[in-house]
Amino acid sequence: MDFDLGEEAALLRGRLRALIDANMPPGFLGAFTDDPSDLATTQEFCALLAREGLLTVAWPTEYGGQGGSVWAQTVVREEMWAHHEPRGAQYMGLNWVGPAIMAFGDDEQKRRHLPPIAEGSVIWCQGFSEPDAGSDLAALSTRATEDGDGWRLRGQKIWTSYAGMAQWCVLAARVGPGERHEGITMFLVPMDAPGITVVPIESMLGPHHLNEVFLDDVPVGPDGLLGEVGGGWSVIRRALAHERVGIARYARCERLLSLMAGELRATAGRLPDHLAVQWARALTQVRVARLLAYRAVLAQEAGGPPDAAASAARIAVTRCDQLVAELLFQVLAERSLEAGPSAPLAGAIEDHWRYAQAATVASGTLEVQQMIVAKDLLGRSR
Numbered sequence: 001m002d003f004d005l006g007e008e009a010a011l012l013r014g015r016l017r018a019l020i021d022a023n024m025p026p027g028f029l030g031a032f033t034d035d036p037s038d039l040a041t042t043q044e045f046c047a048l049l050a051r052e053g054l055l056t057v058a059w060p061t062e063y064g065g066q067g068g069s070v071w072a073q074t075v076v077r078e079e080m081w082a083h084h085e086p087r088g089a090q091y092m093g094l095n096w097v098g099p100a101i102m103a104f105g106d107d108e109q110k111r112r113h114l115p116p117i118a119e120g121s122v123i124w125c126q127g128f129s130e131p132d133a134g135s136d137l138a139a140l141s142t143r144a145t146e147d148g149d150g151w152r153l154r155g156q157k158i159w160t161s162y163a164g165m166a167q168w169c170v171l172a173a174r175v176g177p178g179e180r181h182e183g184i185t186m187f188l189v190p191m192d193a194p195g196i197t198v199v200p201i202e203s204m205l206g207p208h209h210l211n212e213v214f215l216d217d218v219p220v221g222p223d224g225l226l227g228e229v230g231g232g233w234s235v236i237r238r239a240l241a242h243e244r245v246g247i248a249r250y251a252r253c254e255r256l257l258s259l260m261a262g263e264l265r266a267t268a269g270r271l272p273d274h275l276a277v278q279w280a281r282a283l284t285q286v287r288v289a290r291l292l293a294y295r296a297v298l299a300q301e302a303g304g305p306p307d308a309a310a311s312a313a314r315i316a317v318t319r320c321d322q323l324v325a326e327l328l329f330q331v332l333a334e335r336s337l338e339a340g341p342s343a344p345l346a347g348a349i350e351d352h353w354r355y356a357q358a359a360t361v362a363s364g365t366l367e368v369q370q371m372i373v374a375k376d377l378l379g380r381s382r
C-alpha cells in the first residue's frame, strides 16, 4: 500500500517538523500535563502556524485559509497528532467549529468568528453531552427559551473538553416542544456569559481537560443562533464526522512504534522474534487505520456525508491506539515514568496509554460508531 501523498505533501511535512523542532519544548506531551506553561506554549504555536499560513491550509482564502486541499490538511493533522498535538485545544476550532460556521452560519457570524480561528487566537469547546444524554444525544434536555430577540439557556453539560480555557462554546439545546432530533438547536455561546459555571472534573486525562458546565438562564443574543431553530441535528452530525476524521492518532501510533523500534535496537541490538511479530501486527493495524482515515477524507473531498466512513476510521484508530498502548507498556513499562526532555518516548508511553483508554468513549463510543457503520450498510439514516 503506497501512502505517499506526493512531493508537496513531503515538503509540507518537512516544514511542519522543522517548526515543531524549533518551537516546541523537548518532551512536550500535549496541552494537559501538570506543566502550567502548556496553554501558553500551544497558543503561541497556533499563532506561529497562522503566520506561516499553516493553521487553516484547507480553508477558503475568503475565511482566512490558504485554499489548499484536504490532503494538505491531512498532512497537518498527522504531523500535529504525531507530535502530541502542539495546537492544543484549538484543533477543534480548526477541524469542525470553523467548517460548521462556514456551512450553517450567516454572514455576520462568519465575519465575526472565522478570522480569530484562522489567526489561532480563540479556543472553542463543544457542549453536546449531558448527564442523561451521551450515546443517546437526541435525549438532551438543556432548554433554550425565547427571551425578547434572543434566548435564555438552562441546563447542564458534562465531559466538556477545554471548557475552562475556552472563550466560546458550540452548544446544543432544545427549543419548543419538538421531540428528540426535531427540537435540537445550536447556539454559539461566549463562555464568559452570565449564568455559566464551569466545574473541572478530576480525571486521568490531566488538569483542565474535562468539565461540567452549568447553565443558569444564560442570555444569548439573536446572533447566537447557528442555523435554523430545530436544525441542530444536521450540525451535530457534520461536526462529529469532521471531529472523528480530524483526530489523526494513527500518526502518533506509527511514530511511537518507530521510536520504540529504535530504542530497542539501540539497547538490545535487535527485537526478539515474538516482539518483532507483535510490533509488525501493530504497525499493520496502524496502516489499516490510516487507510480508513484516507477513505473518510476522500468522502469529505467528494462533498458527501462522511458519517459512516468517519466512524469506520474512528473504530480502527481507537483500536490501534489501545493496541499500541498495550504493546508499549508490555515492552517498556519500567521506563514509562521517565518523563522529561531526555526521554520523549518514555514519557509518551504513559501519556499514550491513559488517552488510549478514553479513546473508545470520546467522540461517541465504539458501540455507537459500530452502529453508525451498520446502519449505513443497512441503508438506514438514524
Ligand SMILES: Cc1cc2nc3c(=O)[nH]c(=O)nc-3n(C[C@H](O)[C@H](O)[C@H](O)COP(=O)(O)OP(=O)(O)OC[C@H]3O[C@@H](n4cnc5c(N)ncnc54)[C@H](O)[C@@H]3O)c2cc1C
Binding pocket: 125, 126, 127, 128, 129, 130, 131, 133, 134, 135, 136, 158, 159, 160, 161, 162, 205, 358, 361, 362, 363, 364, 365, 366, 367, 368
Ligand atoms: C476524553 C473525552 C472527551 C470528551 N469531550 C467531550 C466534549 O468536548 N463535548 C461533549 O459534548 N462530550 C464530550 N465527551 C463525552 C462523550 O461524547 C460521551 O462520553 C460519549 O458520547 C458516551 O456517552 P456517555 O458517557 O453518557 O456514556 P453512555 O451513553 O451512558 O454509554 C455507556 C455505555 O453503554 C453503551 N451504549 C449506550 N447506548 C448503547 C446502544 N444503544 N447500543 C449499544 N451500546 C450502547 C456505550 O457504548 C457505553 O459503553 C468526551 C468524552 C471523553 C471520554
